[in-house]
Amino acid sequence: MTGRLRAPTGRYGGRSAEERQAERRARFLGAALQLFGDRPGFRATTVSALSEAAQLSTRQFYEEFRTLEDVLAALHLQVNGWAEQAVRDALADAAPLPLDERVAALFRAYAGSVAADPRRIRITFVEIIGVSPRLEEQRLARRAHWVDLVCAEAAAAAARGEAAPRDYRIAATAFIGSVNGLLHDWSAGWVDASLDEVVDELVRQLLAILRPRDWNPGPR
Structure with a gap:
């Protein structure tokens, strides 16, 4: 994956694209605090595992980040x-x-x-x-x-x-x-x-x- 995917734009469910992006990012960081800061640790975590812990998709991961x-x-x-x-x-x-x-x-x-x-x-x-x-x-x-x-x-x-x-x-x-x-x-x-x-x-x-x-x- 050479770069981030483009996140959807526009309002959805009464929230702006920026609000939805901030929420996704917060969920990924919360999941990372759990997986990186406890078990299995950063080096043993995969994008799939992090996305699952955040209850988001891997596509949404690549809309926010390039790499772990x-x-x-x-x-x-x-x-x-x-x-x-x-x-x-x-x-x-x-x-x-x-x-x-x-x-x-x-x-x-x-x-x-x-x-x-x-x-x-x-x-x-x-x-x-x-x-x-x-x-x-x-x-x-x-x-x-x-x-x-x-x-x-x-x-x-x-x-x-x-x-x-x-x-x-x-x-x-x-x-x-x-x-x-x-x-x-x-x-x-x-x-x-x-x-x-x-x-x-x-x-x-x-x-x-x-x-x-x-x-x-x-x-x-």
Whole structure:
């Protein structure tokens, strides 16, 4: 299949073509979350199996996507988008709070979104790995986006005198790697801890980066 088929146009059943397309796409992504994020996994899923799980036809699949890799790419972005929205909402609500409480709110929101469904963790940290150069580029781009978010929050905290003034790029990159690794290992059962304990550890790590022992904040 070299490209997507053309989807029907016009209104049907009181709904526009755009509304029907959005519904089909949502059903395919919901089915992909189940099959890619649980069993059998992305590599063992076929177009027929995904279409059957979505209760749609293979023709409708090719009206929305070219390949299963396109579905995985869209699902990966969707899961990341849910987590980012949760974090941004939490940061907006926590804006007037002290730094340690804001950091805790950030990670509770992120972990709460990603860990709300084990399948989201699998999509984010397992199924996306090693599929293709295109998806690896997307994965690294999303990771860089999270690094940018941490750097922006750290710079804002430093400007308020709550954190040490420095270039946080390397530290933020290392920290995001820790977040990904710890949440993956926790979800796989390799870390004997509650999610709250995992979040508390991540909060301690980030606060130690923002406020190193040799930092003297001076008078506020």
